[in-house]
Amino acid sequence: MDFLKAYRRPIPSVYGSVLQELIVQQHLMRYKKSYRYDPIFALGFVTVYDRLMEGYPTEDDKEAIFRAYINALNEEPNQYRVDAQKLEAWASAQNANSLVEFSSREGEVENILKDISKRAATKDGFSYSRFFAVGLFRLLELSNATEPTILEKLCAALNVNKQSVDRDLDVYRNLLSKLVQAKELVKEYVAREKKKREERETQKSSEAVKKCVGVYQIAV
Numbered sequence: 001m002d003f004l005k006a007y008r009r010p011i012p013s014v015y016g017s018v019l020q021e022l023i024v025q026q027h028l029m030r031y032k033k034s035y036r037y038d039p040i041f042a043l044g045f046v047t048v049y050d051r052l053m054e055g056y057p058t059e060d061d062k063e064a065i066f067r068a069y070i071n072a073l074n075e076e077p078n079q080y081r082v083d084a085q086k087l088e089a090w091a092s093a094q095n096a097n098s099l100v101e102f103s104s105r106e107g108e109v110e111n112i113l114k115d116i117s118k119r120a121a122t123k124d125g126f127s128y129s130r131f132f133a134v135g136l137f138r139l140l141e142l143s144n145a146t147e148p149t150i151l152e153k154l155c156a157a158l159n160v161n162k163q164s165v166d167r168d169l170d171v172y173r174n175l176l177s178k179l180v181q182a183k184e185l186v187k188e189y190v191a192r193e194k195k196k197r198e199e200r201e202t203q204k205s206s207e208a209v210k211k212c213v214g215v216y217q218i219a220v
Contacts, residue, residue, distance in 0.1 A: 039086065
């Protein structure tokens with residue numbers, strides 16, 4: 001797999017297993033005939049990646065893994081980041097009404113959304129995915145419009161199936177929940193091992209001191 005060739009450093013298992021699963025899923029989506037990159041998909045992927053990788057040992061490695069992952073799909077990591085930031089900035093300036101009424105306005109992001117809506121309506125160059133669903137939810141989060149009715153209106157405006165979005169958002173939430181639990185288990189394990197090492201070192205030091213004292217007493 002190109003990802004493994006591009007990133008050769010070991011990845012902690014709590015992250016590695018999830019990453020491998022995501023790569024397989026995204027690889028299947030990436031090479032569908034109907035696949036076409038779009039910024040909402042990118043926002044969804046960046047959101048999933050950043051939340052799954054929270055707490056990774058180093059930021060440099062976290063970003064290196066991201067770049068290796070996207071490059072393995074023959075896509076551009078910088079484009080993902082730039083488009084995600086662009087949509088986040090736009091959504092942060094919206095409210096529930098302006099978010100779902102994008103088709104009545106002009107603007108760079110509004111035009112992106114209109115293009116997606118058009119392609120989704122005709123199924124020409126549009127392939128719905130779980131990352132797209134997460135991207136939609138992120139737009140709602142940032143615009144403080146998380147009511148179910150707003151999601152329904154946004155799905156209708158973009159010509160995507162709300163039931164599919166609801167299903168995939170449930171999967172996403174469950175994945176995050178499981179990962180949080182796994183990270184907690186790892187954290188507890190690391191803490192226990194650290195405590196054991198400290199206790200062993202303390203015991204060794206104590207034994208060394210006793211030995212030195214014993215030798216000193218014999219010498220006296």
